[in-house]
Amino acid sequence: MKLKTSQQFYLKRLNKLILFLCLSGLSAKAFSVDEPYGIIESFEKLISIHKTQYSASEKLIVNNIQILSTVSNLKEFWLEENFVRSLLISSDDKYLSLVKDDECKFFSALENNLFKTASGSISSIPISFKDTTGITKKASVPFLDFFNELYKKKCFNNKEFSTLFSLTNVSKTINGIKFSIPKNQKECSVIHNEWLLNSYTPYLCQIHNNLINQNSSSREFYRKKISIFQRTYINNLCSHLNSAELFCKNYLKEDIWNKVINGEAPSYKMSYKCRNLFGDKEVFGKNEEAACAAKFTSTPETCEIKGNRNFPSVFPLQSCDLISQALRNSKLVTDYHDCPGNIDNEMLTNIHRIINHFDATKINSTPFSCSGDTNYSIAKLNFDVKNDEAWPLKICFLNRIENKEECVPYIPGSHPKEDRSEDLVIAKILYLHKGAPRKTTCKIVDSKTYNPIMSEFKLGCFIVYDSESCKNLLCNKKVIWDEKVLTDITFKGKAIYNYYSTTYLSERFSLVSLLNEVKGTQARSIKNLTDLLYFLDKNTGGIIHGVGCAEDLLPEYFYRTSINACHPLPFIIDGHVEKDDYSLLVFRSAIDDIHTPRLIMWHNIFSAVSAYQQLHPLNTWTLDGLKK
Amino acid sequence: MDLKNSIVLIFFSMIYFADSDAKIVLPELITKQSTNNLRLITQNGKFTYYQKKSGSLYFSTNYKVSELIKGQADTQYTVIAGDEHKKIIISQDENFHNYFSLRNPENIFLADYGSLTLHKIGKGLSPRLHLQDTWLSYYQPSSQILTFENTVNSALKFSIRLNNKMNPYFIPDVVMPYENTVYYTDLSDTANPGIVEYRRSTHKTALIYQAKTPLMKLELCYSHSSLFLIEMGINSSTVGSTISQYDLPFKTLQDKSIIYNSALNDLGHLVCNYSKDSVYFIKNVGTANISLYDIAEVNLDTKKLSILSDFKNSTSLFNMDGTLLTFDNGSYFILKGKADFKTIDSLKSTPSKLEDKAKNNE
Numbered sequence: 002m003k004l005k006t007s008q009q010f011y012l013k014r015l016n017k018l019i020l021f022l023c024l025s026g027l028s029a030k031a032f033s034v035d036e037p038y039g040i041i042e043s044f045e046k047l048i049s050i051h052k053t054q055y056s057a058s059e060k061l062i063v064n065n066i067q068i069l070s071t072v073s074n075l076k077e078f079w080l081e082e083n084f085v086r087s088l089l090i091s092s093d094d095k096y097l098s099l100v101k102d103d104e105c106k107f108f109s110a111l112e113n114n115l116f117k118t119a120s121g122s123i124s125s126i127p128i129s130f131k132d133t134t135g136i137t138k139k140a141s142v143p144f145l146d147f148f149n150e151l152y153k154k155k156c157f158n159n160k161e162f163s164t165l166f167s168l169t170n171v172s173k174t175i176n177g178i179k180f181s182i183p184k185n186q187k188e189c190s191v192i193h194n195e196w197l198l199n200s201y202t203p204y205l206c207q208i209h210n211n212l213i214n215q216n217s218s219s220r221e222f223y224r225k226k227i228s229i230f231q232r233t234y235i236n237n238l239c240s241h242l243n244s245a246e247l248f249c250k251n252y253l254k255e256d257i258w259n260k261v262i263n264g265e266a267p268s269y270k271m272s273y274k275c276r277n278l279f280g281d282k283e284v285f286g287k288n289e290e291a292a293c294a295a296k297f298t299s300t301p302e303t304c305e306i307k308g309n310r311n312f313p314s315v316f317p318l319q320s321c322d323l324i325s326q327a328l329r330n331s332k333l334v335t336d337y338h339d340c341p342g343n344i345d346n347e348m349l350t351n352i353h354r355i356i357n358h359f360d361a362t363k364i365n366s367t368p369f370s371c372s373g374d375t376n377y378s379i380a381k382l383n384f385d386v387k388n389d390e391a392w393p394l395k396i397c398f399l400n401r402i403e404n405k406e407e408c409v410p411y412i413p414g415s416h417p418k419e420d421r422s423e424d425l426v427i428a429k430i431l432y433l434h435k436g437a438p439r440k441t442t443c444k445i446v447d448s449k450t451y452n453p454i455m456s457e458f459k460l461g462c463f464i465v466y467d468s469e470s471c472k473n474l475l476c477n478k479k480v481i482w483d484e485k486v487l488t489d490i491t492f493k494g495k496a497i498y499n500y501y502s503t504t505y506l507s508e509r510f511s512l513v514s515l516l517n518e519v520k521g522t523q524a525r526s527i528k529n530l531t532d533l534l535y536f537l538d539k540n541t542g543g544i545i546h547g548v549g550c551a552e553d554l555l556p557e558y559f560y561r562t563s564i565n566a567c568h569p570l571p572f573i574i575d576g577h578v579e580k581d582d583y584s585l586l587v588f589r590s591a592i593d594d595i596h597t598p599r600l601i602m603w604h605n606i607f608s609a610v611s612a613y614q615q616l617h618p619l620n621t622w623t624l625d626g627l628k629k
Numbered sequence: 630m631d632l633k634n635s636i637v638l639i640f641f642s643m644i645y646f647a648d649s650d651a652k653i654v655l656p657e658l659i660t661k662q663s664t665n666n667l668r669l670i671t672q673n674g675k676f677t678y679y680q681k682k683s684g685s686l687y688f689s690t691n692y693k694v695s696e697l698i699k700g701q702a703d704t705q706y707t708v709i710a711g712d713e714h715k716k717i718i719i720s721q722d723e724n725f726h727n728y729f730s731l732r733n734p735e736n737i738f739l740a741d742y743g744s745l746t747l748h749k750i751g752k753g754l755s756p757r758l759h760l761q762d763t764w765l766s767y768y769q770p771s772s773q774i775l776t777f778e779n780t781v782n783s784a785l786k787f788s789i790r791l792n793n794k795m796n797p798y799f800i801p802d803v804v805m806p807y808e809n810t811v812y813y814t815d816l817s818d819t820a821n822p823g824i825v826e827y828r829r830s831t832h833k834t835a836l837i838y839q840a841k842t843p844l845m846k847l848e849l850c851y852s853h854s855s856l857f858l859i860e861m862g863i864n865s866s867t868v869g870s871t872i873s874q875y876d877l878p879f880k881t882l883q884d885k886s887i888i889y890n891s892a893l894n895d896l897g898h899l900v901c902n903y904s905k906d907s908v909y910f911i912k913n914v915g916t917a918n919i920s921l922y923d924i925a926e927v928n929l930d931t932k933k934l935s936i937l938s939d940f941k942n943s944t945s946l947f948n949m950d951g952t953l954l955t956f957d958n959g960s961y962f963i964l965k966g967k968a969d970f971k972t973i974d975s976l977k978s979t980p981s982k983l984e985d986k987a988k989n990n991e
Contacts, residue, residue, distance in 0.1 A: 305843070305844055316798075316820055562947050563708060
């Protein structure tokens with residue numbers, strides 16, 4: 002077998018043999034052999050002999066069940082020799098290394114079921130005891146009874162530890178433990194050693210065993226009570242008690258992917274990219290995350306072409322290594338997946354991202370809802386300041402009662418909880434003015450999907466838009482009710498806004514002003530790199546946003562072909578990375594995939610904002626720090 | 630005030646090399662009127678196009694200022710002159726400040742060089758003049774259609790639909806070396822960039838080159854019977870950069886002369902119509918870890934590379950009707966210019982034939 006031929010295998014066996022010889026008080030007689038063996042062969046043989054002997058001794062003892070508290074004239078008791086021997090041979094090395102020569106830790110490990118014998122797990126404790134007659138007897142003692150009696154005589158603290166880790170107190174106890182994340186190898190070795198000496202460690206490892214055991218009745222309880230970060234830390238600790246190197250390996254990896262797995266970074270920094278890579282599987286657990294992290298680490302080019310499927314953005318993307326560097330220093334809350342490629346007006350995407358950062362919103366994004374989500378954010382911003390009149394998008398129809406055209410505001414897309422949702426507005430018009438039943442609902446479909454020949458499109462209301470040319474600025478749609486096109490219902494208005502105000506009169510209704518008014522954010526103009534870095538470092542949730550010419554922000558994609566040519570592109574900066582004496586800024590333009598930040602030089606930002614400032618009607622410097 | 634005085638003042642500073650770590654100082658483009666209103670100064674400095682906040686685009690000669698187009702307030706214009714000084718193309722974006730879209734088509738107008746008469750051509754992006762200004766092309770991102778229209782006879786039109794499905798912000802590079810032939814860039818289904826040849830006679834397209842990875846970009850440039858192709862890695866690609874020259878007509882794309890090679894990924898923005906002896910591009914002068922960009926010139930005969938700027942983060946390079954410009958920190962700088970700019974403001978220049986033509990058009 003491959004394992005048996007490995008050097009590690011022999012070393013472990015050798016260690017056990019030494020432990021076995023040293024700790025179990027093994028007599029030569031017990032394991033006398035007739036012929037000479039090599040070390041490995043003899044150990045195999047010894048185990049076989051031990052199993053037979055232990056089985057025989059266990060049979061004798063298991064039938065003699067004693068309740069220690071009821072034994073009269075009990076003088077002393079200790080663990081039965083064969084049992085100890087069996088524990089040392091059969092238990093996992095990592096738990097044996099945990100107890101070392103600490104007797105109380107040995108008992109807490111035993112109490113927490115970290116050991117096993119040749120027969121497997123331990124349900125009762127075989128002991129030897131003496132009563133006043135002075136005769137040594139052997140018996141099997143119920144688990145709890147043994148520890149109750151034991152902790153009356155020694156290791157008194159263990160009883161308190163047990164209480165601290167009882168189901169009632171475990172959550173509080175664990176929250177009080179400091180799970181230190183090492184920053185370097187030296188620090189990590191110290192932390193690992195401290196855990197080996199820590200009296201709580203056996204209790205934590207018992208929790209770990211329950212968490213990894215699918216059949217454990219307390220698994221779900223622990224999952225609910227212990228945070229993912231704590232669970233991951235405990236898992237790493239208990240899996241690598243006997244190897245500081247392996248324990249440290251996970252923490253000293255610098256990439257964001259492992260930080261997410263360790264619970265040190267929010268899961269959304271990886272999960273959306275991963276889900277996309279794994280085909281948007283609904284079940285997405287720790288195993289998939291680990292697989293994803295491994296893939297991102299081993300083949301960083303994966304992220305350059307995968308991760309934004311059905312959520313279009315500028316392409317190609319960045320390498321996993323670069324994304325990791327950026328995300329490690331990024332603070333934008335991105336618990337959703339938007340689709341800039343489906344939004345024609347880049348300012349909407351940027352404002353949507355800023356709103357969701359300060360609201361810390363989680364959105365269940367789908368390729369079908371992602372553009373509607375963005376539109377909805379902007380619409381809400383307007384409606385929240387009672388700016389209904391100024392809202393540009395209206396559905397107009399002929400009010401036959403008053404015999405004149407009436408227009409009502411609408412928000413593009415389907416938003417079930419929003420009265421102004423396009424589909425609900427049309428349904429209401431049909432009910433109030435066209436005689437449709439009260440429960441009429443309208444479906445939004447693109448012209449490619451709508452097929453009047455199919456039965457599903459025969460009856461009911463459909464809002465059909467031209468999938469080829471429908472964009473925010475100009476979107477041709479028609480309302481079809483029971484196969485008839487309602488030509489008197491028209492969609493009017495262009496979804497145009499000022500990101501920064503272009504006149505002093507309209508200042509209140511620029512998106513930046515609405516953001517500050519509705520979301521309570523405070524803006525501060527950022528003029529230089531020092532100021533930018535200071536703002537980011539001093540304001541925990543603070544981010545920078547602005548507008549600059551795409552030709553300077555992303556010159557690899559957009560070229561300036563004439564003087565003062567510019568395509569304004571909004572962006573967000575939410576962190577910085579120091580590299581080779583340069584400060585690189587964590588940057589997402591409004592056409593970038595939200596989970597694919599770039600690293601960009603300050604010079605690009607400055608040139609881009611300067612170029613746009615020169616063209617701005619109020620000569621506004623369009624780079625601000627935003628904080629709440 | 631005399632318009633001549635308000636047109637342009639461009640100050641040249643000396644380009645000097647102090648030592649081996651020479652600091653290159655480029656002259657800044659400074660005009661009497663605000664530079665940010667400027668949209669084009671022709672090579673001889675006789676025509677200036679500029680815009681105002683009111684939304685209008687103006688055309689000025691030595692003698693007169695005329696309003697070319699009236700748009701709504703804060704409309705943005707871009708103006709490009711053809712290589713042969715026959716035509717001018719103007720793009721108009723009326724929603725420049727209230728609808729930020731890299732794909733929203735702009736109104737495209739065509740005018741004779743120095744003329745006040747405009748023709749609306751259509752809506753699209755990236756308009757270009759080809760074949761001695763006799764053809765104009767532009768791209769419509771929403772339909773992914775590349776349209777060509779003859780500037781003399783507008784009935785001559787054709788269009789090509791692109792394949793790109795991966796990058797919604799892709800804009801093709803287009804050259805039209807012959808009446809019958811167009812070369813343009815496109816993306817494959819896996820986003821690998823390629824060069825496609827289109828024959829008007831057959832209406833057929835043929836893929837003549839495809840990059841091996843999507844992490845590359847290609848730029849085409851045609852001038853003086855030569856086609857130039859710059860291939861560059863993007864993002865973390867280690868492909869590097871190559872500029873190839875093809876003498877047209879070529880039989881295969883292998884018939885090329887490599888005039889420049891670099892292990893680093895350059896920015897490109899290849900300009901080949903400034904001089905028949907050199908091409909210009911934005912070169913990566915940084916390291917594998919940190920990209921820094923400056924303007925470079927490659928002599929086509931000697932293949933000698935010269936660095937023309939010292940900004941370390943140049944983002945733009947373009948030919949403004951015979952003046953090679955770059956942009957840095959909010960200012961435009963002159964890299965190369967044929968015209969004698971010193972006399973532009975002197976009101977002493979004799980009206981050229983083109984100016985006469987402009988006057989006649991007025």
